[in-house]
Amino acid sequence: MLRGIHDLRGRRFGRLVVMVDGEPEVRNRNAYWPCVCDSGTRKVLRGCDLLRGAIVSCGCQRADTGVRRNAARKGCMIAPRATKRDG
Numbered sequence: 001m002l003r004g005i006h007d008l009r010g011r012r013f014g015r016l017v018v019m020v021d022g023e024p025e026v027r028n029r030n031a032y033w034p035c036v037c038d039s040g041t042r043k044v045l046r047g048c049d050l051l052r053g054a055i056v057s058c059g060c061q062r063a064d065t066g067v068r069r070n071a072a073r074k075g076c077m078i079a080p081r082a083t084k085r086d087g
């Protein structure tokens with residue numbers, strides 16, 4: 001048994017499900033779990049990132065994570081059109 005590691009097998013985080021028969025890989029004192037996204041993509045992800053909701057998909061649903069807010073358009077402001085003066 002692995003001590004100090006939350007057993008996340010079979011748990012769902014957003015679109016990701018930790019593989020039921022998955023074995024966690026321990027790297028740098030973090031557990032990495034094999035997950036399957038609803039889109040069918042397999043990924044090995046850090047358990048703590050799953051638990052705190054930092055990762056909710058393989059990347060196919062990035063909009064869900066609120067990244068969109070940070071990626072607010074910059075430099076895309078529409079310049080107000082110069083109005084012609086009468087005369």
Ligand SMILES: [Zn+2]
Nearest residue numbers: 037039058060
């Ligand atoms: Zn996906």
